[in-house]
Amino acid sequence: IWKRYGANEFSDVDGFESQFVKHVETTLARSIYNCDNLAAYQATSNSIRDKLIVHWNKTQHLHTAKDVKRIYYLSLEFLMGRALDNALINLEIRDLAATAVDELGFRLEDILEVEPDAALGNGGLGRLAACFIDSLSTGNYPGWGYGLRYQYGIFSQKIVDGYQAEAPDYWLRFSNPWELPRLEIQIPVDFYGYTTTVKDPQTGKSKKQWNGGEQILAVAYDFPIPGYGTSNVNNLRMWSSKPTTEFDFQKFNEGDYQDSLAQQQRAESITAVLYPNDNFYKGKELRLKQQYFWVAASLHDIVRRFIKTKRPWDQFPDQVAIQLNDTHPTLAVVELQRILTDLQGLEWDVAWSIVQRTFGYTNHTVMAEALEKWPVDLFGTLLPRHLEIVYDINLAFLQMVEKKFPNDRGLLSSVSVIEESQPKNIRMANLAIIGSHRVNGVAELHSQLIKQTIFSDFVKVYGSDKFTNVTNGITPRRWLRQANPGLAALIASKLGGYGYLNDLNKLKGLEQFVEDPGFRAEWAAIKTANKTKLAALIASTTGVTVNPNSLFDVQVKRIHEYKRQQLNIFGVIWRYLQLKATPKAERTTKFVPKVSIFGGKAAPGYYTAKTIIKLVNSVGSVVNSDPEIGDLLKVVFIPDYNVSKAEVICPGSDLSEHISTAGTEASGTSNMKFVLNGGLIIGTVDGANVEITREVGEDNIFLFGNLAEDVEDLRHEHHMGRSHIPDSLVQVFDAISSGQFGTPDEFQSLLDGVRFHGDHYLVSDDFESYLEAQKLVDEEFRKKEDWVRKSIISVANMGFFSSDRCIEEYAENIWNIEPLEEKV
Ligand code: 26Y
Numbered sequence: 169i170w171k172r173y174g175a176n177e178f179s180d181v182d183g184f185e186s187q188f189v190k191h192v193e194t195t196l197a198r199s200i201y202n203c204d205n206l207a208a209y210q211a212t213s214n215s216i217r218d219k220l221i222v223h224w225n226k227t228q229h230l231h232t233a234k235d236v237k238r239i240y241y242l243s244l245e246f247l248m249g250r251a252l253d254n255a256l257i258n259l260e261i262r263d264l265a266a267t268a269v270d271e272l273g274f275r276l277e278d279i280l281e282v283e284p285d286a287a288l289g290n291g292g293l294g295r296l297a298a299c300f301i302d303s304l305s306t307g308n309y310p311g312w313g314y315g316l317r318y319q320y321g322i323f324s325q326k327i328v329d330g331y332q333a334e335a336p337d338y339w340l341r342f343s344n345p346w347e348l349p350r351l352e353i354q355i356p357v358d359f360y361g362y363t364t365t366v367k368d369p370q371t372g373k374s375k376k377q378w379n380g381g382e383q384i385l386a387v388a389y390d391f392p393i394p395g396y397g398t399s400n401v402n403n404l405r406m407w408s409s410k411p412t413t414e415f416d417f418q419k420f421n422e423g424d425y426q427d428s429l430a431q432q433q434r435a436e437s438i439t440a441v442l443y444p445n446d447n448f449y450k451g452k453e454l455r456l457k458q459q460y461f462w463v464a465a466s467l468h469d470i471v472r473r474f475i476k477t478k479r480p481w482d483q484f485p486d487q488v489a490i491q492l493n494d495t496h497p498t499l500a501v502v503e504l505q506r507i508l509t510d511l512q513g514l515e516w517d518v519a520w521s522i523v524q525r526t527f528g529y530t531n532h533t534v535m536a537e538a539l540e541k542w543p544v545d546l547f548g549t550l551l552p553r554h555l556e557i558v559y560d561i562n563l564a565f566l567q568m569v570e571k572k573f574p575n576d577r578g579l580l581s582s583v584s585v586i587e588e589s590q591p592k593n594i595r596m597a598n599l600a601i602i603g604s605h606r607v608n609g610v611a612e613l614h615s616q617l618i619k620q621t622i623f624s625d626f627v628k629v630y631g632s633d634k635f636t637n638v639t640n641g642i643t644p645r646r647w648l649r650q651a652n653p654g655l656a657a658l659i660a661s662k663l664g665g666y667g668y669l670n671d672l673n674k675l676k677g678l679e680q681f682v683e684d685p686g687f688r689a690e691w692a693a694i695k696t697a698n699k700t701k702l703a704a705l706i707a708s709t710t711g712v713t714v715n716p717n718s719l720f721d722v723q724v725k726r727i728h729e730y731k732r733q734q735l736n737i738f739g740v741i742w743r744y745l746q747l748k749a750t751p752k753a754e755r756t757t758k759f760v761p762k763v764s765i766f767g768g769k770a771a772p773g774y775y776t777a778k779t780i781i782k783l784v785n786s787v788g789s790v791v792n793s794d795p796e797i798g799d800l801l802k803v804v805f806i807p808d809y810n811v812s813k814a815e816v817i818c819p820g821s822d823l824s825e826h827i828s829t830a831g832t833e834a835s836g837t838s839n840m841k842f843v844l845n846g847g848l849i850i851g852t853v854d855g856a857n858v859e860i861t862r863e864v865g866e867d868n869i870f871l872f873g874n875l876a877e878d879v880e881d882l883r884h885e886h887h888m889g890r891s892h893i894p895d896s897l898v899q900v901f902d903a904i905s906s907g908q909f910g911t912p913d914e915f916q917s918l919l920d921g922v923r924f925h926g927d928h929y930l931v932s933d934d935f936e937s938y939l940e941a942q943k944l945v946d947e948e949f950r951k952k953e954d955w956v957r958k959s960i961i962s963v964a965n966m967g968f969f970s971s972d973r974c975i976e977e978y979a980e981n982i983w984n985i986e987p988l989e990e991k992v
Pocket of ligand 1: 290291292293294296447449450494532533610640833834835836837855
C-alpha cells in the first residue's frame with residue numbers, strides 16, 4: 169500500500185521533469201511549448217505538492233496510530249510568505265529542481281518570483297506563527313496550526329505622492345497550489361439566537377441550551393508544512409466561511425428570495441479579509457465573528473479527533489495542548505467549557521480543570537491600546553450562551569480570590585474578567601490567564617514586565633510560577649538558507665555541511681575563523697553582493713540609485729509611534745543639516761556615505777503613522793536630489809514591505825534599527841533576522857535586543873537610550889511640563905517648520921506631539937543618545953576589518969535565536985509533548 173501511495177513521488181531530475189510535464193499537460197491543460205513562468209511555477213509547485221501529500225498522509229497516519237499528544241497552535245495570523253523555495257529547501261531538492269527546470273528551459277529564480285506572498289498576517293505575531301510551524305515540523309512534533317483562510321491578506325502598499333495608499337491583496341488570483349481544499353470537512357458554526365433551560369432526558373437534570381440564530385459553514389483548507397531534514401509533514405488548517413444550504417424559508421415564502429439569498433452570501437464576508445491593525449484594538453463585530461468562527465470550527469475538529477480515541481474526558485489534556493497566540497483565540501476557553509458541560513454533560517468543575525490543563529497563553533504586548541476588550545452587549549448578542557459561561561467562570565474565579573484575599577475590592581476589580589465601565593467590557597487577557605495553566609511573554613525583559621505591570625495582580629493570585637518566558641526565535645531555513653544562500657553556503661563550507669540549519673548552536677564554530685583574512689574577505693564579498701541585490705530592489709521600487717559601498721542603514725517593520733521611525737528620520741534630518749553645514753572638503757572625512765532605508769505598512773486608519781511615511785518620502789526627495797550631497801546620504805522608502813522583500817533586505821543591511829521606547833517592544837524578531845545575516849544593530853535596551861546583547865557581546869551592538877525602568881518617571885516629567893528638547897532636535901524641528909521638506913502643516917502634529925503633548929514615546933529624551941550611538945557607528949564602520957569581525961562573531965553567537973529552541977522550550981515546559989519521527 170505504501171508503495172502505491174508514493175506513486176507520484178520523484179527522486180531524480182528525470183522523475184521531476186516527467187511530473188512537471190504531466191502537470192503542465194493535465195492539471196493546467198497547457199502545452200509544454202506554451203508554458204510561461206506562471207505555468208512553470210504552478211507545475212513545479214504541483215509536483216512538489218504531490219510529494220508533500222504522500223508524507224503528509226504518512227505523518228498523520230503515524231500520529232493517529234501511535235495515539236500521540238498533539239499541540240494545536242491557534243493563531244489568527246500566519247504570515248507565511250512564499251512556499252515553493254521553502255519546500256525545495258526543506259525537502260533538500262532545490263538543486264535537483266533547479267537543474268530540471270533549467271533543462272526544460274526555465275530559470276528557477278524566475279519561477280520563484282512568480283509566487284505571490286501568503287500574507288495572512290500583520291507583522292511579528294503572524295511571522296512568529298509561521299516560524300513556529302516550520303520548527304514544529306522540523307523538530308518532528310505532532311503539531312497543527314489553525315487559522316483563517318482570508319481571501320485578502322494584508323493590503324498591498326502603494327506610495328502615491330509620498331503618501332501610503334492601500335490596494336487589496338487578492339492573493340488567490342491564480343488559485344493556490346499549496347492548499348488542499350477539504351470540501352468534505354464542513355463544520356456548522358452558530359451565531360446569535362438565545363438560550364433556554366431544558367431537562368436532560370437521561371439524567372433528569374436541567375441544563376442550558378443555546379439555540380443559534382444564524383449558521384455558517386467552516387470549510388477546511390489544509391497547507392502541508394514540510395520540515396527540514398525529516399520526512400514529517402505537519403498540517404496547517406485554515407478555515408474558509410461559506411453559506412449553509414439552508415436559507416430563510418420564511419422570507420422565501422414571503423417572496424423575498426433575493427434578500428434571503430443575499431443574506432446567505434454575506435456568510436463569505438467572515439473570512440474575506442485580514443484586519444490590518446497591528447498592536448491596536450478596535451471593537452468591530454465582524455472581527456469578533458471571525459474569532460468565534462475560527463475557534464468554534466477548530467475546537468470542533470480537535471474534539472472530534474479526541475473522541476475517536478475513545479478515551480475518557482479527563483485524558484483530554486494528555487492528548488491535546490492548545491496554545492493561544494495572544495488573546496485573539498481566547499473564546500476557545502469558553503467554547504471548550506461549553507462543549508464539555510452543555511454538550512458532553514460533564515460537571516462544571518471537572519470540565520474547568522480539563523480546560524485549564526489544556527490551554528497556554530502567549531502575551532505579545534504590554535501596551536494598553538493593544539489589549540482586547542469586547543463590549544458585553546456586543547458579545548452577548550453574538551454569543552448569548554458564551555456570555556453566561558464567561559459570567560460563571562468569572563464568578564467562580566472571583567470567589568476563589570475573595571477566599572484567598574478577603575475584602576480586597578481593588579484586587580477583585582482588577583482581576584475580574586468584567587471591566588465595570590460604561591459600557592461594560594470583557595477583558596480577554598484576564599480570561600486567557602484564568603483559562604490557562606501557563607502564561608508566557610516573548611523575551612526576558614517582556615516576561616518580567618508583564619509580571620510587574622499589567623498582570624501583577626494575577627501574580628498575587630496565582631503565584632509567579634504560572635508566568636514564564638519563552639524568548640522568540642526565527643527559522644534559519646527561511647532566514648538564512650533561503651534569504652542568504654551565499655552566506656549559508658560559506659558557513660556550510662566551514663562547518664562541514666548544512667547540519668547547522670537544524671542545530672543552530674553549531675554556528676559557534678565560526679568563531680575560530682574570525683582571524684582568517686581569506687574567510688573575512690569572502691564574508692565581506694557576500695555582504696557586498698547582497699547589498700548590490702538590495703540596491704537593485706531599491707532602484708526598481710523607488711527609482712533611486714544607491715551605491716553599495718555606502719553604509720546601508722535599515723529600519724523595516726510596521727510603522728508605529730512606539731517603534732519610533734520618527735526618531736530615525738529626525739536623526740537623518742540632523743545628519744543632512746550637519747552635512748550641509750560642513751565644508752565640502754571635510755565632509756568625506758567626517759561622514760561615512762550612508763543610505764537610510766525605510767519600509768513598512770501603517771494601519772489604514774493610523775494618521776500619525778501615515779504622516780511619518782510622508783515625512784520620510786519628503787526628506788528623501790529633498791536629500792536625494794541635492795547635488796551637494798550625492799552619495800553621502802540617500803533616503804529611501806521601499807514600498808510594500810513583506811516577507812519576500814524582507815528576504816532581500818535582511819541580508820543586505822550593514823546596520824538595522826530596533827529603537828522602540830524601552831519597555832514597549834515585547835521582543836522583536838527582525839532584530840534576530842538582521843544579525844543572523846551578518847548585520848549589526850543599533851537599538852534600545854528593549855525586547856530581545858537585551859538577549860542579543862548577552863549572546864553577541866556588548867562590543868558588537870550599538871545600544872542607546874533610557875531604560876524601561878525610567879520610562880514612567882520621564883513621562884511624568886513631561887506631563888508636569890518639564891520637557892527639555894535638546895538643541896539638535898530643535899534645529900531639526902526648525903528645518904521642518906521652515907518648509908525645507910515641503911509644506912510644514914502636515915508635519916506639525918508630529919512635532920507638536922513631542923513638544924506639547926507629553927512626548928509619550930520619549931523621542932526628545934533619547935535623541936542625543938541616539939545621535940551619539942550613530943556617531944559611533946560611523947567610526948566603527950570605517951574600520952572595515954573590525955566591522956567584519958563583529959559581523960562574524962555576532963552570527964556565530966546567534967544559535968540561541970533559532971525558533972527550534974523556542975519550540976523545544978514550549979514542548980517541555982508548557983505543552984508536555986514529545987517528538988515522533990516518521991521512519992522512511
Ligand atoms: C488587537 C488586535 C488588533 C491585534 C492585532 C495584531 C493586536 C496585536 C497584533 C499584533 C501584535 C504583534 O505583532 N506583536 C509583536 O509580536 C512579536 C512576536 O512575539 C514580537 O516580536 C513583537 O515585539 C510584538 O510587537
